[in-house]
Amino acid sequence: MPKQAMARAIQQRTLKTRAKLLDAANSVIADNGYEALRVEEVVLRAGVAKGTFFAHFKDKDALMDQLIGAEIDRHLDLIEAQDVPKTINEMAAAFMPLVTFMSCERYVFDVILRHSGAAANAEVGPIAMTFGRQAEVTAAWLADMPFRKDISADLQAEGVQAFVVQAISLVFCALHNAVDPQERLAIYLRAWLTPNA
Amino acid sequence: MPKQAMARAIQQRTLKTRAKLLDAANSVIADNGYEALRVEEVVLRAGVAKGTFFAHFKDKDALMDQLIGAEIDRHLDLIEAQDVPKTINEMAAAFMPLVTFMSCERYVFDVILRHSGAAANAEVGPIAMTFGRQAEVTAAWLADMPFRKDISADLQAEGVQAFVVQAISLVFCALHNAVDPQERLAIYLRAWLTPNA
DNA sequence: CATTTAAATTGACCGTGGTCATTTTAGGAG
DNA sequence: CTCCTAAAATGACCACGGTCAATTTAAATG
Secondary structure, three states, X not given: OOOOOOOOOOOHHHXXXXXXXXXXXXXXXXXXXXXXXXXXXXXXXXXXXXXXXXXXXXXXXXXXXXXXXXXXXXXXXXXXXXXXXXXXXXXXXXXXXXHHHHOOOHHHHHHHHHHHOOOOHHHOOHHHHHHHHXXXXXXXXXXXXXXXXXXXXXXXXHHHHXXXXXXXXXXXXXXXXXXXHHHHHHHHHXXXXXXXX | OOOOOOOOOOOHHHXXXXXXXXXXXXXXXHHHOOOOOOHHHHHHHHOOOHHHHHHHOOOHHHHHHXXXXXXXXXXXXXXXXXXXXXXXXXXHHHHHHHHHHHOOOHHHHHHHHHHHOOOOHHHOOHHHHHHHHHHXXXXXXXXOXXXXXXXXXXXXXXXXXXXXXXXXXXXXXXXXXXXXXXXXXXXXXXXXXXXXX
Protein backbone atom coordinates (compact mmCIF):
# COMPACT_ATOMS: atom_id res chain seq x y z
CA MET A 1 0.00 0.00 0.00
CA PRO A 2 1.61 3.24 -1.15
CA LYS A 3 2.07 6.15 1.17
CA GLN A 4 -1.15 8.08 0.79
CA ALA A 5 -2.59 11.32 2.03
CA MET A 6 -5.28 10.52 4.54
CA ALA A 7 -8.06 12.87 5.48
CA ARG A 8 -7.22 13.96 8.96
CA ALA A 9 -9.82 14.39 11.65
CA ILE A 10 -10.84 17.98 12.37
CA GLN A 11 -8.73 19.50 15.07
CA GLN A 12 -9.92 20.71 18.42
CA ARG A 13 -8.89 24.29 17.74
CA THR A 14 -11.10 24.32 14.66
CA LEU A 15 -14.17 23.86 16.79
CA LYS A 16 -12.85 26.27 19.35
CA THR A 17 -12.23 28.99 16.79
CA ARG A 18 -15.60 28.35 15.21
CA ALA A 19 -17.27 28.67 18.61
CA LYS A 20 -15.34 31.86 19.33
CA LEU A 21 -16.53 33.33 16.04
CA LEU A 22 -20.15 32.36 16.66
CA ASP A 23 -20.03 33.71 20.21
CA ALA A 24 -18.51 36.94 18.98
CA ALA A 25 -21.13 37.24 16.24
CA ASN A 26 -23.96 36.64 18.71
CA SER A 27 -22.54 39.24 21.05
CA VAL A 28 -22.30 41.78 18.23
CA ILE A 29 -25.89 41.06 17.25
CA ALA A 30 -27.03 41.32 20.85
CA ASP A 31 -25.40 44.74 21.01
CA ASN A 32 -26.25 46.24 17.64
CA GLY A 33 -28.62 43.93 15.77
CA TYR A 34 -28.08 41.89 12.64
CA GLU A 35 -27.79 44.63 10.06
CA ALA A 36 -24.99 46.42 11.87
CA LEU A 37 -22.82 43.31 12.10
CA ARG A 38 -19.36 43.85 10.62
CA VAL A 39 -16.98 40.98 9.98
CA GLU A 40 -14.13 43.12 11.32
CA GLU A 41 -15.98 43.56 14.61
CA VAL A 42 -16.63 39.83 14.85
CA VAL A 43 -13.00 38.82 14.33
CA LEU A 44 -11.89 41.56 16.70
CA ARG A 45 -14.10 40.22 19.50
CA ALA A 46 -13.18 36.64 18.63
CA GLY A 47 -9.49 37.54 18.71
CA VAL A 48 -8.67 36.01 15.33
CA ALA A 49 -7.57 37.34 11.97
CA LYS A 50 -9.98 38.31 9.26
CA GLY A 51 -8.90 35.50 6.99
CA THR A 52 -9.83 32.99 9.67
CA PHE A 53 -13.43 34.09 9.46
CA PHE A 54 -13.58 33.20 5.79
CA ALA A 55 -11.91 29.87 6.44
CA HIS A 56 -14.90 29.02 8.60
CA PHE A 57 -17.70 30.71 6.66
CA LYS A 58 -17.93 31.01 2.89
CA ASP A 59 -19.01 34.61 3.32
CA LYS A 60 -20.88 36.88 5.71
CA ASP A 61 -24.17 35.61 4.35
CA ALA A 62 -23.27 32.06 5.34
CA LEU A 63 -22.80 33.20 8.93
CA MET A 64 -26.15 34.95 8.83
CA ASP A 65 -27.73 31.86 7.30
CA GLN A 66 -26.48 29.81 10.23
CA LEU A 67 -27.38 32.27 13.00
CA ILE A 68 -30.81 33.16 11.65
CA GLY A 69 -31.52 29.55 10.75
CA ALA A 70 -30.72 28.51 14.31
CA GLU A 71 -33.06 31.18 15.64
CA ILE A 72 -35.88 30.02 13.35
CA ASP A 73 -35.27 26.44 14.44
CA ARG A 74 -35.63 27.49 18.05
CA HIS A 75 -38.99 29.01 17.23
CA LEU A 76 -40.06 25.90 15.35
CA ASP A 77 -39.14 23.82 18.40
CA LEU A 78 -41.49 25.92 20.50
CA ILE A 79 -44.20 25.74 17.87
CA GLU A 80 -43.92 21.97 17.70
CA ALA A 81 -44.01 21.70 21.48
CA GLN A 82 -47.36 23.47 21.60
CA ASP A 83 -50.77 21.94 21.08
CA VAL A 84 -51.89 21.44 17.52
CA PRO A 85 -53.96 24.49 16.55
CA LYS A 86 -57.58 23.65 15.92
CA THR A 87 -58.79 26.85 14.33
CA ILE A 88 -57.49 29.31 11.77
CA ASN A 89 -57.03 31.89 14.47
CA GLU A 90 -55.02 29.49 16.58
CA MET A 91 -52.86 28.63 13.61
CA ALA A 92 -52.18 32.29 12.87
CA ALA A 93 -51.39 32.85 16.52
CA ALA A 94 -49.06 29.85 16.59
CA PHE A 95 -46.98 31.34 13.78
CA MET A 96 -46.72 34.77 15.32
CA PRO A 97 -43.51 34.37 17.34
CA LEU A 98 -41.82 33.20 14.15
CA VAL A 99 -43.37 36.01 12.14
CA THR A 100 -42.23 38.54 14.72
CA PHE A 101 -38.67 37.29 14.60
CA MET A 102 -38.59 37.15 10.80
CA SER A 103 -39.72 40.75 10.67
CA CYS A 104 -37.53 42.03 13.50
CA GLU A 105 -35.28 43.71 10.93
CA ARG A 106 -35.71 44.38 7.25
CA TYR A 107 -32.21 42.97 6.74
CA VAL A 108 -33.13 39.72 8.49
CA PHE A 109 -36.15 39.25 6.28
CA ASP A 110 -34.02 39.89 3.19
CA VAL A 111 -31.48 37.30 4.30
CA ILE A 112 -34.25 34.80 4.92
CA LEU A 113 -35.77 35.36 1.50
CA ARG A 114 -32.40 35.07 -0.17
CA HIS A 115 -31.73 31.73 1.50
CA SER A 116 -35.23 30.27 1.57
CA GLY A 117 -34.61 28.49 -1.70
CA ALA A 118 -31.39 26.55 -1.80
CA ALA A 119 -29.20 27.33 -4.77
CA ALA A 120 -28.19 23.72 -5.23
CA ASN A 121 -29.17 20.41 -3.73
CA ALA A 122 -25.74 19.94 -2.26
CA GLU A 123 -25.87 23.22 -0.40
CA VAL A 124 -29.21 23.39 1.35
CA GLY A 125 -28.43 25.86 4.09
CA PRO A 126 -29.88 26.19 7.58
CA ILE A 127 -32.60 28.64 6.58
CA ALA A 128 -33.66 26.52 3.62
CA MET A 129 -33.89 23.58 6.00
CA THR A 130 -36.18 25.51 8.32
CA PHE A 131 -38.50 26.24 5.40
CA GLY A 132 -38.72 22.55 4.70
CA ARG A 133 -39.32 21.90 8.36
CA GLN A 134 -42.00 24.54 8.65
CA ALA A 135 -43.83 23.03 5.69
CA GLU A 136 -43.66 19.62 7.33
CA VAL A 137 -45.00 20.92 10.62
CA THR A 138 -47.83 22.71 8.86
CA ALA A 139 -48.64 19.71 6.67
CA ALA A 140 -48.75 17.51 9.76
CA TRP A 141 -51.23 19.88 11.38
CA LEU A 142 -53.35 19.97 8.26
CA ALA A 143 -53.30 16.21 7.76
CA ASP A 144 -55.89 15.74 10.47
CA MET A 145 -57.79 18.95 10.32
CA PRO A 146 -61.27 19.61 9.08
CA PHE A 147 -60.17 22.03 6.37
CA ARG A 148 -59.92 21.54 2.58
CA LYS A 149 -60.06 18.04 1.21
CA ASP A 150 -59.72 18.96 -2.48
CA ILE A 151 -55.95 19.51 -2.34
CA SER A 152 -53.15 17.73 -0.54
CA ALA A 153 -51.89 18.77 2.87
CA ASP A 154 -48.53 19.46 1.24
CA LEU A 155 -50.02 21.92 -1.21
CA GLN A 156 -52.00 23.54 1.58
CA ALA A 157 -48.78 23.86 3.58
CA GLU A 158 -47.00 25.46 0.63
CA GLY A 159 -49.74 28.02 0.41
CA VAL A 160 -49.59 28.70 4.12
CA GLN A 161 -45.89 29.37 3.74
CA ALA A 162 -46.49 31.75 0.86
CA PHE A 163 -49.03 33.66 2.92
CA VAL A 164 -46.78 33.81 5.97
CA VAL A 165 -44.16 35.44 3.76
CA GLN A 166 -46.79 37.74 2.28
CA ALA A 167 -47.94 38.77 5.75
CA ILE A 168 -44.39 39.61 6.75
CA SER A 169 -43.84 41.55 3.54
CA LEU A 170 -46.72 43.80 4.45
CA VAL A 171 -44.99 44.70 7.72
CA PHE A 172 -42.31 46.39 5.66
CA CYS A 173 -44.67 47.86 3.11
CA ALA A 174 -45.51 51.48 3.72
CA LEU A 175 -48.77 51.08 1.85
CA HIS A 176 -50.00 48.50 4.34
CA ASN A 177 -48.00 48.83 7.50
CA ALA A 178 -50.98 49.89 9.52
CA VAL A 179 -52.38 46.36 9.41
CA ASP A 180 -51.75 43.89 12.20
CA PRO A 181 -49.72 40.97 10.81
CA GLN A 182 -51.58 38.36 12.83
CA GLU A 183 -54.96 39.63 11.73
CA ARG A 184 -53.75 39.79 8.14
CA LEU A 185 -52.31 36.29 8.28
CA ALA A 186 -55.61 34.99 9.71
CA ILE A 187 -57.48 36.58 6.80
CA TYR A 188 -55.16 34.91 4.30
CA LEU A 189 -55.36 31.52 6.02
CA ARG A 190 -59.13 31.67 6.26
CA ALA A 191 -59.40 32.42 2.57
CA TRP A 192 -56.87 29.71 1.68
CA LEU A 193 -57.89 26.92 4.05
CA THR A 194 -61.61 27.45 4.46
CA PRO A 195 -62.89 28.82 1.14
CA ASN A 196 -66.62 29.32 0.71
CA ALA A 197 -67.11 28.98 4.44
CA MET B 1 -39.79 91.87 -1.32
CA PRO B 2 -36.35 90.88 -0.09
CA LYS B 3 -33.84 89.27 -2.36
CA GLN B 4 -34.59 85.57 -1.91
CA ALA B 5 -33.14 82.30 -3.09
CA MET B 6 -35.51 80.88 -5.61
CA ALA B 7 -35.67 77.21 -6.52
CA ARG B 8 -34.13 77.07 -9.94
CA ALA B 9 -35.50 74.92 -12.71
CA ILE B 10 -33.58 71.75 -13.40
CA GLN B 11 -30.92 72.30 -15.98
CA GLN B 12 -30.68 70.69 -19.36
CA ARG B 13 -27.43 68.94 -18.59
CA THR B 14 -29.03 67.23 -15.62
CA LEU B 15 -31.39 65.38 -17.91
CA LYS B 16 -28.64 64.75 -20.40
CA THR B 17 -26.34 63.25 -17.78
CA ARG B 18 -29.14 61.19 -16.38
CA ALA B 19 -29.92 59.85 -19.84
CA LYS B 20 -26.25 59.10 -20.46
CA LEU B 21 -26.10 57.12 -17.21
CA LEU B 22 -29.24 55.16 -18.01
CA ASP B 23 -28.03 54.42 -21.53
CA ALA B 24 -24.68 53.30 -20.21
CA ALA B 25 -26.34 51.10 -17.60
CA ASN B 26 -28.59 49.51 -20.19
CA SER B 27 -25.64 48.83 -22.43
CA VAL B 28 -23.71 47.21 -19.60
CA ILE B 29 -26.70 45.03 -18.78
CA ALA B 30 -27.16 44.10 -22.43
CA ASP B 31 -23.53 42.99 -22.48
CA ASN B 32 -23.13 41.27 -19.15
CA GLY B 33 -26.49 41.03 -17.40
CA TYR B 34 -27.75 42.75 -14.25
CA GLU B 35 -25.63 41.03 -11.65
CA ALA B 36 -22.34 41.92 -13.33
CA LEU B 37 -23.14 45.62 -13.47
CA ARG B 38 -20.47 47.77 -11.85
CA VAL B 39 -21.01 51.43 -11.12
CA GLU B 40 -17.46 52.11 -12.32
CA GLU B 41 -18.27 50.55 -15.68
CA VAL B 42 -21.43 52.61 -15.97
CA VAL B 43 -19.74 55.95 -15.28
CA LEU B 44 -16.90 54.97 -17.60
CA ARG B 45 -19.27 54.35 -20.50
CA ALA B 46 -21.30 57.42 -19.61
CA GLY B 47 -18.15 59.53 -19.53
CA VAL B 48 -18.83 61.06 -16.11
CA ALA B 49 -17.22 60.87 -12.70
CA LYS B 50 -18.26 58.36 -10.09
CA GLY B 51 -19.67 60.99 -7.79
CA THR B 52 -22.02 62.11 -10.52
CA PHE B 53 -23.68 58.70 -10.50
CA PHE B 54 -24.59 59.10 -6.84
CA ALA B 55 -25.86 62.60 -7.42
CA HIS B 56 -28.44 61.04 -9.75
CA PHE B 57 -29.16 57.78 -7.92
CA LYS B 58 -29.26 57.30 -4.18
CA ASP B 59 -27.32 54.07 -4.63
CA LYS B 60 -26.81 51.22 -7.06
CA ASP B 61 -30.03 49.63 -5.88
CA ALA B 62 -31.99 52.74 -6.85
CA LEU B 63 -30.70 52.40 -10.42
CA MET B 64 -31.69 48.74 -10.45
CA ASP B 65 -35.08 49.64 -9.04
CA GLN B 66 -35.63 52.03 -11.92
CA LEU B 67 -34.34 49.77 -14.68
CA ILE B 68 -36.04 46.61 -13.50
CA GLY B 69 -39.21 48.51 -12.66
CA ALA B 70 -39.32 49.87 -16.20
CA GLU B 71 -38.89 46.38 -17.60
CA ILE B 72 -41.72 45.05 -15.46
CA ASP B 73 -43.90 47.95 -16.57
CA ARG B 74 -43.23 47.03 -20.18
CA HIS B 75 -44.41 43.50 -19.47
CA LEU B 76 -47.50 44.78 -17.70
CA ASP B 77 -48.29 46.94 -20.74
CA LEU B 78 -48.25 43.83 -22.91
CA ILE B 79 -50.31 41.90 -20.39
CA GLU B 80 -52.92 44.66 -20.27
CA ALA B 81 -53.01 44.84 -24.07
CA GLN B 82 -53.96 41.19 -24.32
CA ASP B 83 -57.41 39.68 -23.98
CA VAL B 84 -58.68 39.12 -20.46
CA PRO B 85 -57.87 35.52 -19.53
CA LYS B 86 -60.98 33.38 -19.09
CA THR B 87 -59.48 30.30 -17.48
CA ILE B 88 -56.91 29.56 -14.84
CA ASN B 89 -54.56 28.21 -17.46
CA GLU B 90 -54.92 31.36 -19.52
CA MET B 91 -54.20 33.47 -16.48
CA ALA B 92 -51.09 31.49 -15.64
CA ALA B 93 -49.98 31.77 -19.26
CA ALA B 94 -50.62 35.51 -19.27
CA PHE B 95 -48.24 35.98 -16.35
CA MET B 96 -45.48 33.86 -17.83
CA PRO B 97 -43.51 36.56 -19.70
CA LEU B 98 -43.37 38.53 -16.46
CA VAL B 99 -42.42 35.44 -14.48
CA THR B 100 -39.69 34.63 -16.96
CA PHE B 101 -38.20 38.09 -16.70
CA MET B 102 -38.41 38.15 -12.92
CA SER B 103 -36.51 34.89 -12.79
CA CYS B 104 -33.98 35.69 -15.51
CA GLU B 105 -31.32 36.15 -12.82
CA ARG B 106 -31.28 35.30 -9.16
CA TYR B 107 -29.97 38.82 -8.53
CA VAL B 108 -32.90 40.37 -10.35
CA PHE B 109 -35.39 38.43 -8.26
CA ASP B 110 -33.59 39.50 -5.10
CA VAL B 111 -33.74 43.14 -6.12
CA ILE B 112 -37.43 42.80 -6.90
CA LEU B 113 -38.18 41.24 -3.52
CA ARG B 114 -36.16 43.90 -1.74
CA HIS B 115 -38.12 46.66 -3.43
CA SER B 116 -41.57 45.07 -3.65
CA GLY B 117 -42.57 46.68 -0.40
CA ALA B 118 -41.83 50.36 -0.19
CA ALA B 119 -39.86 51.38 2.86
CA ALA B 120 -41.89 54.54 3.33
CA ASN B 121 -44.93 56.11 1.76
CA ALA B 122 -42.89 58.97 0.45
CA GLU B 123 -40.49 56.70 -1.37
CA VAL B 124 -42.55 54.17 -3.26
CA GLY B 125 -40.12 53.13 -5.93
CA PRO B 126 -40.71 51.91 -9.48
CA ILE B 127 -40.79 48.23 -8.57
CA ALA B 128 -43.19 48.81 -5.68
CA MET B 129 -45.40 50.69 -8.14
CA THR B 130 -45.44 47.75 -10.51
CA PHE B 131 -46.58 45.49 -7.68
CA GLY B 132 -49.48 47.80 -7.05
CA ARG B 133 -50.22 47.89 -10.74
CA GLN B 134 -50.08 44.12 -11.10
CA ALA B 135 -52.53 43.74 -8.25
CA GLU B 136 -54.87 46.20 -9.94
CA VAL B 137 -54.69 44.42 -13.27
CA THR B 138 -55.35 41.09 -11.61
CA ALA B 139 -58.20 42.46 -9.52
CA ALA B 140 -59.76 43.94 -12.65
CA TRP B 141 -59.61 40.54 -14.34
CA LEU B 142 -61.11 38.85 -11.32
CA ALA B 143 -63.87 41.41 -10.87
CA ASP B 144 -65.85 39.90 -13.73
CA MET B 145 -64.76 36.32 -13.58
CA PRO B 146 -66.68 33.28 -12.50
CA PHE B 147 -64.29 32.40 -9.71
CA ARG B 148 -64.64 32.83 -5.95
CA LYS B 149 -67.38 35.06 -4.61
CA ASP B 150 -66.62 34.63 -0.93
CA ILE B 151 -63.68 37.02 -0.87
CA SER B 152 -63.03 40.33 -2.57
CA ALA B 153 -61.25 40.63 -5.90
CA ASP B 154 -58.54 42.60 -4.10
CA LEU B 155 -57.84 39.78 -1.68
CA GLN B 156 -57.87 37.29 -4.53
CA ALA B 157 -55.38 39.49 -6.36
CA GLU B 158 -53.11 39.65 -3.32
CA GLY B 159 -53.10 35.89 -3.17
CA VAL B 160 -52.34 35.63 -6.87
CA GLN B 161 -49.36 37.90 -6.31
CA ALA B 162 -48.14 35.78 -3.41
CA PHE B 163 -48.37 32.67 -5.55
CA VAL B 164 -46.60 34.28 -8.49
CA VAL B 165 -43.72 35.07 -6.15
CA GLN B 166 -43.87 31.55 -4.75
CA ALA B 167 -43.74 30.06 -8.24
CA ILE B 168 -40.68 32.15 -9.08
CA SER B 169 -39.02 31.15 -5.82
CA LEU B 170 -39.27 27.53 -6.82
CA VAL B 171 -37.32 28.25 -9.99
CA PHE B 172 -34.34 29.02 -7.78
CA CYS B 173 -34.97 26.24 -5.32
CA ALA B 174 -32.87 23.17 -5.90
CA LEU B 175 -35.44 21.00 -4.18
CA HIS B 176 -38.07 21.90 -6.75
CA ASN B 177 -36.36 23.24 -9.81
CA ALA B 178 -37.48 20.36 -11.95
CA VAL B 179 -41.03 21.75 -11.97
CA ASP B 180 -42.30 23.94 -14.77
CA PRO B 181 -43.12 27.38 -13.34
CA GLN B 182 -46.22 27.81 -15.49
CA GLU B 183 -47.61 24.42 -14.50
CA ARG B 184 -46.82 25.15 -10.86
CA LEU B 185 -48.43 28.58 -11.01
CA ALA B 186 -51.54 27.06 -12.59
CA ILE B 187 -51.76 24.54 -9.76
CA TYR B 188 -51.54 27.33 -7.17
CA LEU B 189 -54.09 29.50 -8.95
CA ARG B 190 -56.51 26.63 -9.37
CA ALA B 191 -56.29 25.85 -5.67
CA TRP B 192 -56.63 29.52 -4.74
CA LEU B 193 -59.26 30.73 -7.20
CA THR B 194 -61.37 27.63 -7.76
CA PRO B 195 -61.38 25.69 -4.49
CA ASN B 196 -63.55 22.59 -4.22
CA ALA B 197 -63.99 22.53 -7.97
C1' DC C 1 12.03 13.02 21.09
C1' DA C 2 12.62 14.64 16.30
C1' DT C 3 10.56 14.80 11.76
C1' DT C 4 7.03 15.57 8.67
C1' DT C 5 2.86 17.34 6.53
C1' DA C 6 -1.69 18.69 6.08
C1' DA C 7 -4.68 21.73 8.31
C1' DA C 8 -5.33 26.12 10.42
C1' DT C 9 -4.18 30.85 10.80
C1' DT C 10 -2.45 35.22 9.41
C1' DG C 11 -2.62 39.98 7.55
C1' DA C 12 -1.39 42.67 3.61
C1' DC C 13 -3.94 43.44 -0.26
C1' DC C 14 -7.84 44.07 -3.59
C1' DG C 15 -12.59 45.26 -5.63
C1' DT C 16 -16.37 47.88 -5.37
C1' DG C 17 -20.05 50.69 -3.38
C1' DG C 18 -20.52 55.10 -1.45
C1' DT C 19 -18.98 60.09 0.57
C1' DC C 20 -17.84 64.86 0.49
C1' DA C 21 -14.96 69.07 0.23
C1' DT C 22 -13.67 71.40 -3.79
C1' DT C 23 -14.16 73.00 -8.49
C1' DT C 24 -16.76 73.94 -12.60
C1' DT C 25 -20.73 75.50 -15.04
C1' DA C 26 -25.41 77.14 -16.39
C1' DG C 27 -27.98 80.83 -16.86
C1' DG C 28 -30.50 84.86 -14.57
C1' DA C 29 -29.74 89.85 -13.03
C1' DG C 30 -27.74 94.33 -13.70
C1' DC D 1 -20.91 91.43 -21.64
C1' DT D 2 -19.85 90.67 -16.69
C1' DC D 3 -20.92 89.23 -12.31
C1' DC D 4 -23.03 86.20 -9.22
C1' DT D 5 -25.00 82.08 -7.15
C1' DA D 6 -27.04 77.77 -6.80
C1' DA D 7 -26.78 73.52 -9.06
C1' DA D 8 -23.93 70.10 -11.07
C1' DA D 9 -19.81 67.59 -11.58
C1' DT D 10 -15.42 65.97 -9.87
C1' DG D 11 -12.12 62.56 -7.96
C1' DA D 12 -9.48 61.55 -3.95
C1' DC D 13 -10.81 59.11 -0.24
C1' DC D 14 -13.15 55.78 2.95
C1' DA D 15 -15.64 51.38 4.51
C1' DC D 16 -16.11 46.88 4.30
C1' DG D 17 -16.48 42.22 2.26
C1' DG D 18 -13.51 38.99 0.47
C1' DT D 19 -8.69 36.71 -1.33
C1' DC D 20 -4.41 34.30 -1.07
C1' DA D 21 0.61 33.41 -0.60
C1' DA D 22 3.17 32.84 3.37
C1' DT D 23 3.52 31.24 8.13
C1' DT D 24 2.40 28.67 12.22
C1' DT D 25 0.67 24.65 14.56
C1' DA D 26 -1.38 20.05 15.67
C1' DA D 27 -0.61 15.63 15.73
C1' DA D 28 0.71 11.31 13.23
C1' DT D 29 4.91 8.51 12.40
C1' DG D 30 9.13 6.24 13.33
